[in-house]
Structures are given as structure tokens and as C-alpha cells.
Amino acid sequence: MSLTPRDPDFAQRVRRSFAKQSAMQTFGVRLARVEPGAVDLALPFRADLTQQHGFLHAGVVSAVVDSACGYAALSLMDAGAAVLSVEFKVQLLAPAEGASFLATGRVLRAGRTLTVVTGEFRNDADVVVAVLNGTMMAVRDRPGLVD
Amino acid sequence: MSLTPRDPDFAQRVRRSFAKQSAMQTFGVRLARVEPGAVDLALPFRADLTQQHGFLHAGVVSAVVDSACGYAALSLMDAGAAVLSVEFKVQLLAPAEGASFLATGRVLRAGRTLTVVTGEFRNDADVVVAVLNGTMMAVRDRPGLVD
Amino acid sequence: MSLTPRDPDFAQRVRRSFAKQSAMQTFGVRLARVEPGAVDLALPFRADLTQQHGFLHAGVVSAVVDSACGYAALSLMDAGAAVLSVEFKVQLLAPAEGASFLATGRVLRAGRTLTVVTGEFRNDADVVVAVLNGTMMAVRDRPGLVD
Amino acid sequence: MSLTPRDPDFAQRVRRSFAKQSAMQTFGVRLARVEPGAVDLALPFRADLTQQHGFLHAGVVSAVVDSACGYAALSLMDAGAAVLSVEFKVQLLAPAEGASFLATGRVLRAGRTLTVVTGEFRNDADVVVAVLNGTMMAVRDRPGLVD
Numbered sequence: 125m126s127l128t129p130r131d132p133d134f135a136q137r138v139r140r141s142f143a144k145q146s147a148m149q150t151f152g153v154r155l156a157r158v159e160p161g162a163v164d165l166a167l168p169f170r171a172d173l174t175q176q177h178g179f180l181h182a183g184v185v186s187a188v189v190d191s192a193c194g195y196a197a198l199s200l201m202d203a204g205a206a207v208l209s210v211e212f213k214v215q216l217l218a219p220a221e222g223a224s225f226l227a228t229g230r231v232l233r234a235g236r237t238l239t240v241v242t243g244e245f246r247n248d249a250d251v252v253v254a255v256l257n258g259t260m261m262a263v264r265d266r267p268g269l270v271d
Numbered sequence: 272m273s274l275t276p277r278d279p280d281f282a283q284r285v286r287r288s289f290a291k292q293s294a295m296q297t298f299g300v301r302l303a304r305v306e307p308g309a310v311d312l313a314l315p316f317r318a319d320l321t322q323q324h325g326f327l328h329a330g331v332v333s334a335v336v337d338s339a340c341g342y343a344a345l346s347l348m349d350a351g352a353a354v355l356s357v358e359f360k361v362q363l364l365a366p367a368e369g370a371s372f373l374a375t376g377r378v379l380r381a382g383r384t385l386t387v388v389t390g391e392f393r394n395d396a397d398v399v400v401a402v403l404n405g406t407m408m409a410v411r412d413r414p415g416l417v418d
Numbered sequence: 419m420s421l422t423p424r425d426p427d428f429a430q431r432v433r434r435s436f437a438k439q440s441a442m443q444t445f446g447v448r449l450a451r452v453e454p455g456a457v458d459l460a461l462p463f464r465a466d467l468t469q470q471h472g473f474l475h476a477g478v479v480s481a482v483v484d485s486a487c488g489y490a491a492l493s494l495m496d497a498g499a500a501v502l503s504v505e506f507k508v509q510l511l512a513p514a515e516g517a518s519f520l521a522t523g524r525v526l527r528a529g530r531t532l533t534v535v536t537g538e539f540r541n542d543a544d545v546v547v548a549v550l551n552g553t554m555m556a557v558r559d560r561p562g563l564v565d
Numbered sequence: 566m567s568l569t570p571r572d573p574d575f576a577q578r579v580r581r582s583f584a585k586q587s588a589m590q591t592f593g594v595r596l597a598r599v600e601p602g603a604v605d606l607a608l609p610f611r612a613d614l615t616q617q618h619g620f621l622h623a624g625v626v627s628a629v630v631d632s633a634c635g636y637a638a639l640s641l642m643d644a645g646a647a648v649l650s651v652e653f654k655v656q657l658l659a660p661a662e663g664a665s666f667l668a669t670g671r672v673l674r675a676g677r678t679l680t681v682v683t684g685e686f687r688n689d690a691d692v693v694v695a696v697l698n699g700t701m702m703a704v705r706d707r708p709g710l711v712d
Contacts, residue, residue: 435617436617438616438617439615439616439617439622440612440613440614440615441613441614441615441616441622441624441625442622443613444613444614465587466587466588466590466591467587467588467591468586468587468588469585469586469588469632470582470583470585470586470712471647471710474588475586475588475589475628475631475632476628476631476650476653477588477624477625477627477628477629477630477631477632478588478624478628480624480627480628480631480655481622481623481624481625481627481628482624483624484622484623484624484627485616485622485624500618502657503623503657504656504657505654505655505656505657506623506654506655507652507653507654507655508627508652508653508654508655509651509652510649510650510651510652563618565617
């Protein structure tokens with residue numbers, strides 16, 4: 125698989141788009157790594173984002189890995205394309221407990237329209253909390269929809 | 272499939288547990304329906320929970336349907352069991368735009384350990400934004416883990 | 419969602435393509451229903467397609483529901499497009515035991531490129547053995563690839 | 566994660582159970598590797614197991630990777646437990662073309678009841694045709710159900 129970005133401005137493009145994801149700002153997430161086909165996001169534990177047992181909510185975990193994977197996909201898309209999540213599956217392997225977390229997004233296969241992604245969510249003890257496997261889409265024909 | 276709750280206190284139990292999901296409070300979600308095997312959650316649009324195009328973030332959508340499905344599963348579990356998400360898949364069918372949304376969680380099959388669930392996320396124009404299909408688990412042997 | 423077929427010849431097209439799926443012939447599967455966005459496949463139990471406990475193999479179940487869903491998607495595609503499975507998730511709800519089975523494929527959303535599908539696999543006692551949720555793709559630009 | 570088998574007879578147990586999967590015999594599949602938490606299956610191309618474009622049917626691909634993953638899970642289960650597929654998701658990355666194929670099943674997390682698995686299906690040019698991510702279950706309380 126070619127990890128050569130079609131858009132030389134890919135890193136700035138990911139950073140600009142990420143800055144517009146208000147959900148990520150609300151969750152306290154920051155970009156930790158932007159490379160072609162690989163994006164990492166970091167976040168601290170947040171008591172206001174937990175489920176009933178005090179662990180980070182599985183949906184919040186999903187949101188952060190989904191963003192990491194979406195931006196990993198966007199990093200390989202041609203300029204002008206917007207990225208949308210088609211679908212993803214999340215498997216929860218361990219409770220999301222810890223002081224901080226890292227979500228990784230990786231491209232398995234980059235097609236012209238569809239990108240296959242895989243991601244992980246780890247805590248600060250390097251325990252894999254969740255894995256995500258999904259499909260991202262490059263959208264080119266919707267006015268006003270970019271990155 | 273039997274939708275007879277094994278715990279007559281199921282509705283209060285779901286309400287008590289939901290009240291502890293701080294992520295749902297943070298997202299402005301409220302319980303709209305609690306019946307055996309069926310739980311609905313309602314929420315307004317929130318500009319601070321969006322992705323880069325201004326739609327509700329797919330992960331936030333997932334979080335709310337996951338909670339609806341988890342509580343649909345819990346409503347049929349015996350007293351003392353705690354519910355955990357094993358895995359779920361989310362398919363995005365339309366942008367999450369609208370003034371308000373409803374997430375529905377339904378039990379397809381309730382086993383002693385595993386519960387198969389399905390859910391939807393609709394906007395106020397009744398457009399199906401997303402569907403979720405997942406597996407919930409009844410956990411009985413972890414000290415301190417209930418509901 | 420519009421269930422109006424873009425190709426008036428959709429039923430013959432599905433039948434012609436199905437006749438080329440040698441795997442379905444090998445499994446003894448026949449087309450039981452072809453309507454816009456809805457295709458059913460029927461098959462008898464086959465002792466040479468079982469797993470270790472004597473039930474029909476989960477992968478065989480998946481294969482038949484995948485075909486039903488693929489053809490449900492193809493029934494709504496424009497002439498000249500070929501259908502490919504992008505991904506699907508199968509959840510097993512009950513052992514695949516019985517004398518005969520019916521697989522149903524239904525279109526949830528038909529886009530120009532992607533079609534969201536859902537399917538079921540039932541036995542002759544009308545027990546739901548499995549549910550499938552997936553994504554099909556219309557491929558138009560690969561020489562020699564049709565239907 | 567511990568990959569220490571709880572059943573010292575794990576390899577023979579996998580081989581005995583695999584020999585009972587008539588679907589795998591019908592497909593011409595053979596066991597290529599049995600280690601704790603890792604099972605590989607090999608098969609030749611078969612013209613009678615194809616879809617309409619002449620590639621191996623996605624459901625056949627799924628069946629073989631599902632078996633590889635199920636046996637990877639069984640290899641770590643205690644004696645007396647039977648393995649059942651709870652659910653799996655398959656993502657198709659490339660057409661299943663080639664003269665022969667290898668399916669790999671790997672355990673990501675082995676719990677007492679649930680085992681999280683991941684698998685791949687590669688052709689003889691080492692192209693990844695499909696990835697599978699799923700959940701297997703140890704069943705202990707059903708009379709007559711073993712391995």
C-alpha cells in the first residue's frame with residue numbers, strides 16, 4: 125500500500141480540520157501525531173465523560189478512535205476531498221480506566237473512494253482498551269464539504 | 272423472545288444507572304422511554320459536540336445509541352448483574368443534522384450472559400442518521416460492579 | 419428511500435448474475451424472491467456444510483445472507499454497475515439447525531456508490547439464526563466487471 | 566495476554582474438532598498451523614466456490630477465517646468448553662483471486678467466557694484479501710456440545 129500523500133499539505137490540512145471538531149475540543153483531545161496514514165490523538169481522563177461504573181464511556185472512546193482513523197484516512201486523500209465515516213466496529217477489551225489515553229488511527233488500504241482503517245485506544249499503562257475497524261469515504265461532490 | 276423483566280425494579284434500576292452516566296449528562300441526554308427491552312434517549316443538537324462539517328460527531332451519535340442499547344439490555348437482566356458493551360458496529364446513513372435527536376435501543380435476543388441489541392439514531396425530521404448493532408454482557412462476578 | 423429500480427431489467431439481471439455464483443449452486447441455494455431492494459434465498463440443510471457440532475457453518479450462513487444482501491443492493495443499481503461487498507457483520511443468535519432455511523436481504527439506504535443492507539437467516543421453525551448488517555458498493559470503472 | 570493453553574491437549578483437540586467441520590472438508594481446507602492462540606488454514610482456489618465475477622465468494626472467505634479464528638480461540642479454552650462464534654465483521658480489501666490462500670486466526674484477548682479474535686485472508690501473492698474481527702464464546706453448560 126502506498127503511504128505517499130497525494131496532498132503535500134496533508135499535515136496542515138489535518139490540523140485545520142481537527143481544530144474544527146468541537147467535540148474533540150470539548151473532550152480535551154489533542155493531536156499527538158500526524159503522518160501519512162497514521163494519526164494519534166491524546167486525552168486525559170475526564171470524570172464528566174464516564175459511564176455508570178466510572179470508566180470513560182465506550183462511546184467517547186469510539187469518538188476519539190473514530191477521529192484518529194478519520195484523520196489517518198484524510199491524510200492520504202487528494203486535496204478537495206472531505207472525509208466521512210461510513211461505518212466502524214468497536215470491540216471493548218478492558219475498562220477505560222487510567223489517567224490518560226492514546227488513540228491511534230492507521231490506514232490499512234487507501235482506495236480512491238473508500239479507505240479501510242484500524243485503530244486502538246490504550247491507557248497510560250499501555251493496556252489496549254478498545255480496537256476499532258472501519259471504513260472511511262472520500263466525498264468530492266457535496267458543495268461546501270471539505271476535509 | 273421473552274421480554275418479561277427478571278427484575279421487577281428494572282425501570283428504577285435503569286434510571287438510577289443512567290443518572291450515573293456523567294457522559295450522558297455532559298451531552299444533555301435524557302431518558303425518554305424505559306420499557307422491558309426498549310429504551311429511548313433524547314437530546315438536543317449541541318454545537319460543542321460536532322465534527323468538522325458542523326454535524327453531530329459520529330462518535331457522539333454512537334455514544335448515545337450505545338447507552339440506549341445498553342439500558343435496553345440491562346432492563347432484562349437479573350438483579351445484581353452489571354451491563355458492559357462487548358462490541359458494537361455503527362453505520363452512518365445521513366449527516367447528524369437537526370435541532371434534536373432520538374436514540375432507540377432494542378433487544379433482539381436476551382441470553383443469560385449475552386444480549387444482542389439493535390438501535391437507531393433519528394433526527395427531528397425522522398431521518399435515520401445511524402444504525403447500531405451490538406452485543407452487551409451481563410457481568411456478575413466483579414466486586415463493586417452493578418447495573 | 420426510493421425503491422424504484424434504475425434498471426427496468428433488474429430482476430433478470432439479478433437472476434443472470436446469481437446463476438454465475440457457483441458457490442450458491444454448490445450450496446444448493448435458489449432464488450426465492452427478487453423485488454426492488456429485497457431478495458430472498460432458500461436452501462435445504464446440508465450435512466456437508468456443517469461445523470463441528472453439526473449445525474450449518476456460520477460462514478456458510480454468512481455467505482448466503484451476503485449474497486441475498488448483495489443482490490438486494492444490485493436490484494437498485496443502474497445498468498452497468500457491478501456489486502461488491504465492502505464489509506459485513508454477522509451476529510449469530512441461534513444454532514443453524516433445521517431442515518431448510520431462508521435468507522433475506524434488504525436495502526436500508528441506496529446511495530449512488532454505497533448501499534447499506536440488512537439481512538436475516540431463519541430456519542423452518544422461523545427462528546432467527548443470524549442477522550447481517552453490511553455495506554455494498556457499486557463499481558463502474560473496472561473493465562469486465564458487471565452485475 | 567497469556568497464551569498459555571489451559572488444556573495441554575489443545576493441539577489434538579483442535580485437530581479432532583476441525584476434522585468434524587464438514588464445511589471445511591467440502592471447501593478443501595487443511596490445518597496449516599496450530600499454536601496457542603494462533604491457527605492457520607490453507608486452501609486452494611476452487612471454481613465451484615466463486616461469486617459472479619469468478620473470485621472466491623466473500624462468504625467462503627469469511628467461513629475459512631471464521632474457522633481459523635474459532636480454533637485460535639479454542640486452543641486457549643479449558644477442556645470441556647465448546648467454542649461458538651458470537652459475531653464477526655469481515656472487511657474485503659481485494660478480490661479473492663489467486664491459486665491458493667492462507668487464513669490466519671489470532672487471539673487478541675482471551676477471557677473466561679469471551680475471546681476477542683482477529684484474522685486475515687491472504688492469497689499466494691501475499692495480498693490481504695480480507696480482515697476479520699470477531700468475538701468467540703466458550704460454552705460449558707450445553708449437554709453434548711464440546712470443542
